[in-house]
Amino acid sequence: MRNINEDTITQAVLASMDDRCDSRLRTIITSLVQHLHSFVRDIKLTEAEWLKAIQFLTEAGHITDDKRQEFILLSDTLGLSMLVMALNHKKPTHCTEATVFGPFYVEGAPEYENGADIANGARGEPCFVSGQIRGLDGTPVSGARIDVWQSDEDGFYDVQRSSDGSGSAAHQARGRLYSGIDGKFQFRSILAEAYPIPHDGPVGRMLEALGRHPWRPAHLHFMIVAPGYETLITHVFRDGDKYLDSDAVFGVRSTLITDWVEHDPGVAPDGTKMKKPFYTVNYDFVLNPAEVHA
Known part of the structure; x- marks a missing residue:
């Protein structure tokens, strides 16, 4: 897994999953990784935009409680x-x-x-x-x-x-x-x-x-x-x-x-x-x- 670049990282992530993991989980994560990576490449996501997305999800977690989801x-x-x-x-x-x-x-x-x-x-x-x-x-x-x-x-x-x-x-x-x-x-x-x-x-x-x-x-x-x-x-x-x-x-x-x-x-x-x-x-x-x- 050395010398991974923007062209090889998707396959590297998929290859990292153990063959013994749950088959449905493997199917879901494989598709999720492929779509996420394609999304990032398609819109050429910037580091600032990526960080803003992480902050958005973090705020969503902080405001969630037993009365609000x-x-x-x-x-x-x-x-x-x-x-x-x-x-x-x-x-x-x-x-x-x-x-x-x-x-x-x-x-x-x-x-x-x-x-x-x-x-x-x-x-x-x-x-x-x-x-x-x-x-x-x-x-x-x-x-x-x-x-x-x-x-x-x-x-x-x-x-x-x-x-x-x-x-x-x-x-x-x-x-x-x-x-x-x-x-x-x-x-x-x-x-x-x-x-x-x-x-x-x-x-x-x-x-x-x-x-x-x-x-x-x-x-x-x-x-x-x-x-x-x-x-x-x-x-x-x-x-x-x-x-x-x-x-x-x-x-x-x-x-x-x-x-x-x-x-x-x-x-x-x-x-x-x-x-x-x-x-x-x-x-x-x-x-x-x-x-x-x-």
């Missing part, structure tokens, strides 16, 4: 998250499309009965959400585990808010429930609003330098898990939002857009007498059967 934001805003999602979740035409997971899912969300209020004091106009979960053949899926989460009207998720004094963030506009025997579900939350992704860190500075905005169109996050079916991670987007065609993380799909219907004061779907206007949204999910391996 800057590397997911970076992946999302470069379209990488959506590309990986699309490659790994190809579905039949009539199945609900998957989209990006996002950085604000948390384990341990509270469980609720169907029809419950999951807002838990989150700021926003009242909204009643309903739908049905079915298989590709139209069969209702009962007992499906439904995780749902969203931001409040100020554009913040509960994990971005200050703690409730107990040392952990209070769960708001987030919860877990299960579909009924007919595959149906319903809950009360708040109106979905557009919001900017966190842009006070290195990813935000990158977007600004590129002349891009940090906004996401209004949406609800869903993760649906049911035996015999592929797990579905997706959003439901609010029709009419001005950012539907310029989502900062490239997650919008036309099949995931639906109407949020505004209602005058009156009786809500759960029988509650509402003294102010409220919204309803209904969306049905179609799950893809899981592959059966012999």
